Amino acid sequence: MSTIKGISQTEVAYDGSALRVAIVHARWNRVIIDALVSGAVAKLKERGVKENNIIIQSVPGSFELPFACQKVIAGSHIQANANATDLLGGLNLGSSTPNPISRSGTPALPTATGPFDAVIAIGVLIKGATMHFEYICDSVSHALMRVQLDTGVPVIFGVLTALNDDQALERAGLGKGEDKGHNHGEDWGIAAIEMATQTRRWGEGKFV
Numbered sequence: 485m486s487t488i489k490g491i492s493q494t495e496v497a498y499d500g501s502a503l504r505v506a507i508v509h510a511r512w513n514r515v516i517i518d519a520l521v522s523g524a525v526a527k528l529k530e531r532g533v534k535e536n537n538i539i540i541q542s543v544p545g546s547f548e549l550p551f552a553c554q555k556v557i558a559g560s561h562i563q564a565n566a567n568a569t570d571l572l573g574g575l576n577l578g579s580s581t582p583n584p585i586s587r588s589g590t591p592a593l594p595t596a597t598g599p600f601d602a603v604i605a606i607g608v609l610i611k612g613a614t615m616h617f618e619y620i621c622d623s624v625s626h627a628l629m630r631v632q633l634d635t636g637v638p639v640i641f642g643v644l645t646a647l648n649d650d651q652a653l654e655r656a657g658l659g660k661g662e663d664k665g666h667n668h669g670e671d672w673g674i675a676a677i678e679m680a681t682q683t684r685r686w687g688e689g690k691f692v
């Protein structure tokens with residue numbers, strides 16, 4: 485019987501070439517994390533996101549993900565403003581600073597910086613002997629939802645909440661049996677591009 489689970493991909497092939505995406509990952513259960521991050525990066529690149537527009541940051545554990553995502557989003561705005569100031573500063577609008585454009589002869593273009601169009605939060609939580617698992621899963625899921633609603637930047641929920649090692653391995657395509665499972669990191673990369681693109685469109689009042 486074919487499963488009814490899983491995402492139904494949209495017919496639209498979203499173009500990631502103008503997008504900037506951050507991946508924030510925890511470092512617990514690193515073998516699984518690395519597979520998930522690789523899967524997400526592969527799909528981002530496959531859909532055109534430039535390598536220097538994929539920023540990867542790590543934190544100790546999944547509990548740190550919401551705070552890190554909030555700060556990474558805020559930092560990208562500061563970085564963008566700083567670059568804009570640098571560029572505007574080069575226009576020599578009566579300032580004493582010589583125009584870097586005239587000084588070097590070539591325009592001072594900003595580096596690959598700017599606000600993130602989406603953030604992918606990746607963590608692997610595996611149930612242990614205590615209730616620690618439940619409290620982290622609950623708090624992190626609610627907090628990541630709040631970060632995206634508060635910031636207006638899509639935060640893709642890439643946190644595996646597994647009851648045992650095998651469940652986590654299979655969801656990273658690392659299953660021990662014949663069926664290795666499916667790397668959910670790939671789905672998260674695709675979702676990031678769709679949500680980033682749609683967020684831009686919705687922000688312009690466009691409903692394609």
Ligand SMILES: Nc1c(NC[C@H](O)[C@H](O)[C@H](O)CO)[nH]c(=O)[nH]c1=O
Pocket residue numbers: 510511512513544545546547548607608609610611620
């Ligand atoms: N047990 C797991 C953790 N625990 C660590 C917490 O996430 C956090 O880093 C610590 O409590 C300090 O604040 N983290 C995971 O990502 N996965 C686990 O299975």
Ligand SMILES: CC(=O)[C@@H](O)COP(=O)(O)O
Pocket residue numbers: 609610611612613614615616617620
């Ligand atoms: C998700 C966790 O925090 C968990 O792995 C910790 O294990 P334990 O509940 O046995 O301390």
